[in-house]
Amino acid sequence: MKHILSNILFIFLFVQINLVFAIHPGSKQELYPFDSSEQKQLFDKITSESRCLVCQNETLADSTSGLANDLRREIYQQVKSGSDQKNIEQYLVERYGQFILFKPKWNALNAILWVTPFAFILIIIIAAFYWISGYQKKKITRLASDVIKKNPSTASQNLPVWSVKTLGNSTPVQMRFWSKFLLFLCAMMMATGLYWFLGSGQAWLSYQQVQKKQDHLLAEIKKLGGMEQMILRLRQQLQQKPEGYGFYLLGRLLLGQGEYSDAMIALQKATQFQNLSPEQMQQTQQMMSFLQAQLKEGTAVSIQLPVKVSLGVEYKKQVKDNDVLFVFAQLADQGERTPPVAVVRRLVKDLPLTVTLDETMAMLPDHSLAQAKQVRIVARISKTGQPQSTPGDLWGQSQVIDVKSPPPSIDVVIDRSVECAL
Amino acid sequence: MNMRYLIPFILFALLILFLWKGLDRDPHHLESALLNKPLPHFVSDDLLNPQEKISEQSLKGKVSLLNVWATWCAACYDEHEFLMQLARQHNIPIYGLNYKDSPEAARQWLHERGNPFVGIISDPQGTMAINLGVYGAPETFILDAQGVVRFRYVGSITSKSWEEKMMPVIQRWSHSE
Numbered sequence: 001m002k003h004i005l006s007n008i009l010f011i012f013l014f015v016q017i018n019l020v021f022a023i024h025p026g027s028k029q030e031l032y033p034f035d036s037s038e039q040k041q042l043f044d045k046i047t048s049e050s051r052c053l054v055c056q057n058e059t060l061a062d063s064t065s066g067l068a069n070d071l072r073r074e075i076y077q078q079v080k081s082g083s084d085q086k087n088i089e090q091y092l093v094e095r096y097g098q099f100i101l102f103k104p105k106w107n108a109l110n111a112i113l114w115v116t117p118f119a120f121i122l123i124i125i126i127a128a129f130y131w132i133s134g135y136q137k138k139k140i141t142r143l144a145s146d147v148i149k150k151n152p153s154t155a156s157q158n159l160p161v162w163s164v165k166t167l168g169n170s171t172p173v174q175m176r177f178w179s180k181f182l183l184f185l186c187a188m189m190m191a192t193g194l195y196w197f198l199g200s201g202q203a204w205l206s207y208q209q210v211q212k213k214q215d216h217l218l219a220e221i222k223k224l225g226g227m228e229q230m231i232l233r234l235r236q237q238l239q240q241k242p243e244g245y246g247f248y249l250l251g252r253l254l255l256g257q258g259e260y261s262d263a264m265i266a267l268q269k270a271t272q273f274q275n276l277s278p279e280q281m282q283q284t285q286q287m288m289s290f291l292q293a294q295l296k297e298g299t300a301v302s303i304q305l306p307v308k309v310s311l312g313v314e315y316k317k318q319v320k321d322n323d324v325l326f327v328f329a330q331l332a333d334q335g336e337r338t339p340p341v342a343v344v345r346r347l348v349k350d351l352p353l354t355v356t357l358d359e360t361m362a363m364l365p366d367h368s369l370a371q372a373k374q375v376r377i378v379a380r381i382s383k384t385g386q387p388q389s390t391p392g393d394l395w396g397q398s399q400v401i402d403v404k405s406p407p408p409s410i411d412v413v414i415d416r417s418v419e420c421a422l
Numbered sequence: 423m424n425m426r427y428l429i430p431f432i433l434f435a436l437l438i439l440f441l442w443k444g445l446d447r448d449p450h451h452l453e454s455a456l457l458n459k460p461l462p463h464f465v466s467d468d469l470l471n472p473q474e475k476i477s478e479q480s481l482k483g484k485v486s487l488l489n490v491w492a493t494w495c496a497a498c499y500d501e502h503e504f505l506m507q508l509a510r511q512h513n514i515p516i517y518g519l520n521y522k523d524s525p526e527a528a529r530q531w532l533h534e535r536g537n538p539f540v541g542i543i544s545d546p547q548g549t550m551a552i553n554l555g556v557y558g559a560p561e562t563f564i565l566d567a568q569g570v571v572r573f574r575y576v577g578s579i580t581s582k583s584w585e586e587k588m589m590p591v592i593q594r595w596s597h598s599e
């Protein structure tokens with residue numbers, strides 16, 4: 001069960017890969033006209049050096065969160081009224097603490113922060129130096145006392161540390177020096193090696209590879225003209241040259257696009273060819289049983305939730321007709337943590353619209369409206385076409401709905417924008 | 423034994439201590455910059471009685487809670503029930519700050535679900551919230567009798583966090599009233 005779940009989730013994610021890159025809603029600069037370029041520069045400097053408290057890795061200049069918007073407006077007004085960087089930063093710090101500054105100010109507490117790394121490096125270098133040369137010192141003292149014994153007129157007991165070379169016959173000392181140095185080097189290499197094998201070194205490398213592959217894939221899909229074009233091409237190719245693996249892939253892609261009956265046909269064709277690997281065969285079986293459940297005709301649909309979706313007036317300008325709209329029911333106590341129990345995909349041009357969610361619209365077997373108790377209906381306009389929320393997406397949600405006794409009509413108004421990337 | 427051999431151990435222990443502390447820190451729970459400072463000056467309409475004004479003076483006299491909420495905030499739905507329970511069972515005044523919300527929607531919400539607040543600051547633009555250093559909803563401030571911020575809780579209050587984190591603060595400042 002868990003396997004199917006992760007498998008289908010993977011398909012879902014894979015197929016819905018971000019095709020068009022996030023479009024930033026409007027240019028921020030036009031919103032904030034300045035009298036002089038100095039003021040504009042000051043505004044840009046402050047907003048790009050301050051942290052958005054909501055999306056903590058973004059600057060106030062980049063973030064689409066509501067708070068960042070408010071703070072930009074506030075900073076704009078202060079810059080316009082002639083305030084300087086110091087005062088505005090003080091204003092921000094008084095309210096949100098030092099954390100809001102990406103570049104911490106130089107004060108007693110932060111000094112520790114700045115100095116410690118260098119102090120540590122210095123300590124390590126001094127310690128290593130001392131350790132490596134320590135033996136030499138002893139050796140020198142011994143050699144020196146030998147010299148003194150032989151030649152008592154040399155009064156000085158404290159010969160300089162590095163005078164070893166002048167004492168001649170320094171080979172054993174030099175060897176000790178280099179052996180210690182090598183030992184030090186070995187310890188460093190061993191630490192790196194241990195991290196590599198026991199720590200996350202390899203995981204990091206494979207993450208990089210996966211990332212690279214994914215970027216490559218994205219670029220390929222984009223080159224081909226999007227997922228729908230890709231499916232079309234695959235279909236044409238399969239018509240000319242039917243082939244098992246091709247049908248298997250087509251089935252996966254169609255399943256992800258929500259075209260269940262076509263997906264079923266493709267997978268059935270795939271099984272007629274004997275060239276699928278056991279793993280692919282197993283996945284095909286899983287997908288087919290899932291599709292069967294989805295396509296089962298004549299099953300009495302017992303749960304129907306009619307949903308009216310509309311778009312807030314102030315957002316009408318921010319969307320395009322062909323932006324993708326997802327309307328879905330999520331478990332009220334789970335939210336985004338589990339996939340929706342029912343989902344439909346429409347386009348913005350269909351708005352305002354009424355859809356009826358029922359238990360056949362699930363993404364996973366045994367995770368449908370029939371099993372749900374309380375759900376929340378969410379409508380999201382996805383700028384990227386993918387179901388995961390991305391900053392700049394618009395959305396709205398209903399109140400919590402009792403699935404067994406739903407209200408006669410459920411209204412969802414799309415009236416807010418997504419703030420943070422996950 | 424030579425003491426200098428202890429130095430690496432002490433350094434190591436210190437490092438572990440820092441890392442250990444770091445494990446429990448949630449960067450999304452920020453300490454309020456207003457901590458131990460009086461509430462900034464403000465005057466606002468009361469959401470439910472627009473002819474009446476609320477100011478920082480209204481929140482003085484008794485240890486009180488100031489809860490930042492909005493109808494668009496999903497966690498506020500969960501928290502609302504707990505606030506209702508608090509208002510029934512405890513003698514602590516709860517003030518609300520309706521954050522970047524439509525006043526009509528907020529009134530409707532309270533009408534449907536009940537009103538745990540003794541007074542509600544209406545802040546449709548979020549300017550008051552910026553002055554409080556609010557960065558999300560829900561957030562709850564504990565104010566002492568002099569109107570000084572003594573604690574800020576970020577997120578939906580649960581009975582556990584109420585018992586463990588907020589009650590001790592409230593008790594401490596109630597005694598020194």
